[in-house]
Amino acid sequence: MAQYSRISGSVGLITLKNPPVNALSAAVRQGIVDTVEKALCDPQVKSVVICGQDGVFCGGADVKEFEKSMSGPPLIPMIHSIECATKPMVAAIEGSALGGGLELALGCHYRIAHSKARLGLPEVTLGLLPAAGGSQRLPRLIGVPAALDLITTGRHVTAAEALQLGIVDQVTDHKTVDAAVKFALSVAGKPLDARRISTYPCPVVTDLDALFEDVMQKVRQSARGAIAPIACVQAVRAAATLPYTRGMEREKELMATLFTSGQARALQYNFFAQRAVGKWRMPSGARWDTSTPRPVHKVAVIGLGTMGRGIAVALAQAGLPVVTVEAQEKQLMEAKRVMSDMLKRGAKRRGVAPPLDKISYSSNIQDLADVDLVIEAVFEDMDLKKKVFLQLSAVCKPGTLLCTNTSGLDVDQLASQTRNPELVVGMHFFAPAHVMKLLEVVYGPRSSPQAVATAMQLGKKMGKISVAVGNCRGFVGNRMLKLYTEQASFLLEEGATPDLVDRAIEEFGFPMGVFRMSDLSGLDIGWRVRKEMKLAVPGQSARIREGRRYSPLGDLLCEQGRFGQKTGRGWYRYNKPGDRVAHSDPWLHHFLEEYRAQHGLVARRIDQQEILERCLYPMINEGFRILQDGIAAGPEDIDVIYVFGYGWPRHCGGPMFYASMVGLEKVLERLEHYYQAHPDVPYLQPCSLLRRLVAIGSPPVQKWREVIKNLHSQL
Numbered sequence: 001m002a003q004y005s006r007i008s009g010s011v012g013l014i015t016l017k018n019p020p021v022n023a024l025s026a027a028v029r030q031g032i033v034d035t036v037e038k039a040l041c042d043p044q045v046k047s048v049v050i051c052g053q054d055g056v057f058c059g060g061a062d063v064k065e066f067e068k069s070m071s072g073p074p075l076i077p078m079i080h081s082i083e084c085a086t087k088p089m090v091a092a093i094e095g096s097a098l099g100g101g102l103e104l105a106l107g108c109h110y111r112i113a114h115s116k117a118r119l120g121l122p123e124v125t126l127g128l129l130p131a132a133g134g135s136q137r138l139p140r141l142i143g144v145p146a147a148l149d150l151i152t153t154g155r156h157v158t159a160a161e162a163l164q165l166g167i168v169d170q171v172t173d174h175k176t177v178d179a180a181v182k183f184a185l186s187v188a189g190k191p192l193d194a195r196r197i198s199t200y201p202c203p204v205v206t207d208l209d210a211l212f213e214d215v216m217q218k219v220r221q222s223a224r225g226a227i228a229p230i231a232c233v234q235a236v237r238a239a240a241t242l243p244y245t246r247g248m249e250r251e252k253e254l255m256a257t258l259f260t261s262g263q264a265r266a267l268q269y270n271f272f273a274q275r276a277v278g279k280w281r282m283p284s285g286a287r288w289d290t291s292t293p294r295p296v297h298k299v300a301v302i303g304l305g306t307m308g309r310g311i312a313v314a315l316a317q318a319g320l321p322v323v324t325v326e327a328q329e330k331q332l333m334e335a336k337r338v339m340s341d342m343l344k345r346g347a348k349r350r351g352v353a354p355p356l357d358k359i360s361y362s363s364n365i366q367d368l369a370d371v372d373l374v375i376e377a378v379f380e381d382m383d384l385k386k387k388v389f390l391q392l393s394a395v396c397k398p399g400t401l402l403c404t405n406t407s408g409l410d411v412d413q414l415a416s417q418t419r420n421p422e423l424v425v426g427m428h429f430f431a432p433a434h435v436m437k438l439l440e441v442v443y444g445p446r447s448s449p450q451a452v453a454t455a456m457q458l459g460k461k462m463g464k465i466s467v468a469v470g471n472c473r474g475f476v477g478n479r480m481l482k483l484y485t486e487q488a489s490f491l492l493e494e495g496a497t498p499d500l501v502d503r504a505i506e507e508f509g510f511p512m513g514v515f516r517m518s519d520l521s522g523l524d525i526g527w528r529v530r531k532e533m534k535l536a537v538p539g540q541s542a543r544i545r546e547g548r549r550y551s552p553l554g555d556l557l558c559e560q561g562r563f564g565q566k567t568g569r570g571w572y573r574y575n576k577p578g579d580r581v582a583h584s585d586p587w588l589h590h591f592l593e594e595y596r597a598q599h600g601l602v603a604r605r606i607d608q609q610e611i612l613e614r615c616l617y618p619m620i621n622e623g624f625r626i627l628q629d630g631i632a633a634g635p636e637d638i639d640v641i642y643v644f645g646y647g648w649p650r651h652c653g654g655p656m657f658y659a660s661m662v663g664l665e666k667v668l669e670r671l672e673h674y675y676q677a678h679p680d681v682p683y684l685q686p687c688s689l690l691r692r693l694v695a696i697g698s699p700p701v702q703k704w705r706e707v708i709k710n711l712h713s714q715l
């Protein structure tokens, strides 16, 4: 809807009304068309201001409408008629002007923004391009290089940057609508020809071909198979080389391909999935909107290895005072130096002062007596963690939330060391913790809803995308990852090489293949866990352990001191320890040949499709088990975890969405095939939830929660 009124005698005020972000739904577009006509027909009105209600100009097209058949007035002619208006049209931008919202503002003759407003054309993040004239108007207004940057990245700019770029005409700290009305009064009756952006020539670029070639190359490299960024470059090129009307035709053509693409559907699904995970619920029925978080004024981090350092830095950057504790003095001093550097670098990037004074350093656990929440990040060893929790429970004031950053150990066992197990949850950060967006908040059977709410809110304050998950070995992310890495090792046994597997995974869209990633994280971490579980036994190379197939390849490499990048040798060879460039290693190929010979394995040719199916489908199958077990509340939770924590390509939605795109029937059929071929790998057996979904006709991913609910209620 849009509301019309006349203020200050001669200014028509159009207010977009569609909470919470005034998205341009069919009703809003109809409202704009009607109210603009009213304002233009009203002889008393000399100029018009368009604003949004409740401090938000407009969050763009209503993405929820994309799935339906389009109704209501189309955006392009609507914006065109605003630009053609004979009375000055002024956009009063508060909050956000994004996508279609900014395109609407670009159709206006003037733009006034509040200093806290954010502007941008984020369509590319939804698998689209700014197809309501944005790709044609923005380059004409701010030049091709700046427009390319904004349109291909989708980044939001502040009002100050928008002013500097020339997107807005004025920035105000006062009431935006008042400033816009004042401005509208001042421009009433002035000629408008020079204010219609579509009539501007595109600013000349000296070597256009070189610029576009360069940008296209960069986009292809970072897009990793995503088609929207490429279409965005092509659309801006049309703006730079064609007259406006022909550019608009090209924009429409490119958009038509994107709009119905699987990638756009995946990215839009992911947009809503990110928001859905914030609305967490526990199997007990406790929910985000009925659980009140405890106040957290002061936090502690115990253990200053890589993870602890990153977590403490992220907390300080979020403005929280942090007490850090590290028992070993030498490690404490080293951590202080490294963390101060991290804070300084981060502050420089953000143009703020480094929050060095937010962190205090101690080697005495007694210093945690007055904190509201502790994040334990000591070595991944259950006995050590148990000791720490016992101590924390004695030292901390009553009501302190005790969190563990374990990447997969039993949160409930730790809770049982404490006086208040209901105040124990997992906060599983991902390395580097001050950079990575994902946080798994793990609730045990005894964690209280309040504890979960507190950890979720703290995650939000730290700028993380937090997903609440149940307690099981590896939680969601690592539980699924284990099968992925294991299948990759099996493929090596059967004839593949690390390069072959990694290439397939990277071509699929992961930033790094499984073996490159393993070299980066360190092979010794998994080895230690397997040794603790008595799965890995030095000197042994048996391929069946605990009654199922096992690949000792990783263990054998570790026995040779090949821990990955840090030792300069792993699945690949590096020029020196710590180097990042992986080289194919003839030693490893020879080692694999000998290994196969020793075990009577005959290498066979393995194609890309098999690599993808063998690595991804077992993970997806495990995802179904996780849903069936109630560890994740819905497929969105798993998908958000994989996109933000494990590099799953966002334009493929996440593993569960990807399964629905591939077709559940096909996933089921391939799993059955691989299980038949490898009966000694029990997890290849298709999960009953997957079978059930196929049996009822493979409903869309958005409907799976209902099926799971029914399944649980039948148990």
Ligand SMILES: CCCCCC/C=C/CC(=O)SCCNC(=O)CCNC(=O)[C@H](O)C(C)(C)COP(=O)(O)OP(=O)(O)OC[C@H]1O[C@@H](n2cnc3c(N)ncnc32)[C@H](O)[C@@H]1OP(=O)(O)O
Pocket (backbone or CB within 6 Å): 020, 021, 023, 059, 060, 061, 062, 063, 064, 075, 096, 098, 099, 100, 101, 122, 123, 126, 128, 129, 130, 131, 132, 255, 256, 259, 272, 275, 276
């Ligand atoms: C050939 C066909 C031609 C068609 C041409 C049309 C093309 C148009 C291009 C577009 O405009 S695409 C949309 C571009 N806009 C965006 O990408 C903005 C998306 N939104 C945001 O980034 C944020 O929501 C925000 C606006 C910055 C606000 O952030 P905030 O943290 O304050 O709130 P959220 O929790 O994110 O959102 C609140 C609520 O609103 C829903 N929502 C937000 N934006 C949209 C939208 N554009 N359409 C529909 N719904 C939207 C969001 O899902 C939340 O809903 P919930 O139910 O409360 O979770």
